[in-house]
Amino acid sequence: MVEVIDRWAVQGLLESHEAQLVEVLPLPQYAWAHLPQAAHLPLEEFGASAADRLTQARPIIVYCHDWLCDRSPRAARLLERLGFQDVFDYAAGKMDWLSADLPYVGEADLVSRIVRHDPVIASAGDAVSGVEPRVAADPAGVAVVVGEQDVVLGVIGDQELKGVSADARAEEVMRVEVSTVRPSEEVGALRHKMDRGGLAEVVVVTMADGRLVGIVSAAAVHSA
Incomplete structure (x- = not known):
């Protein structure tokens, strides 16, 4: 059989x-x-x-x-x-x-070859006071908020951090609308998508279950 x-x-x-x-x-x-x-x-x-x-x-x-x-x-x-x-x-x-x-x-020139696997990661319940300095120190300038099994919930960048209380939680300020891509996508297709949308970075996730793989910046896409 x-x-x-x-x-x-x-x-x-x-x-x-x-x-x-x-x-x-x-x-x-x-x-x-x-x-x-x-x-x-x-x-x-x-x-x-x-x-x-x-x-x-x-x-x-x-x-x-x-x-x-x-x-x-x-x-x-x-x-x-x-x-x-x-x-x-x-x-x-x-x-x-x-x-x-x-x-x-x-x-094939796939996103998996240029993905950065060490983005700033925050849990949904993390205090913004602990996330903000890590975002400021990271080249991408964003934190990826994840839930159970590393499923991506949202991102936090400069815009989300403006004027928020230090006691706020990541899930309260994160942006849920996140541009994502699969590791299996062609770099050329991603470059076109990012240029067209004016995207500085995209979050890389696995297919179907949406687990975090990493992040890709516009600079990485254009230098690939």
Whole structure:
């Protein structure tokens, strides 16, 4: 039976040095970005020759682009019909991997390569008196306010700090409207977005769950 697995299971199988990892997309997409250790075997070549290029005694993980891509489930079933026993489908694909700020290989110029991972961080209940000096000392001039599991709630910058009581809490003064981006976005696309919106910085978060990854400044985008 083919088993659908998530990225944590992929990491576990790879760390055990047992699994074979295979991207089944066409070569241009593999060259753009692929998971470290991933071999390239496009779906079109999943005939009898796949048995010669892969080891049946070892687990195999196949993946494609994302949940909407049907290449990996098709590849997994073809491998099963060829007699492979331990076949795993990383159905969320490489966009799930890239959006989690995990390493990759390829020519893609992604936000994950320029993100700053050490922004000023404040909890929702922190007093503004403790946040303000850290904001003033930081090059970005903002603090990212996070809740449980590092989910981004808002940001605090100079505008939010003007005229507020030192006893105020971060959640009372933070700006909830925050420009965010995923680690998997192309730097060129982010540069255009920031120029068009006049943004000095954007907060980088993981896909779906909105957990903080870091921050990217306009200067970093333009020097990339």
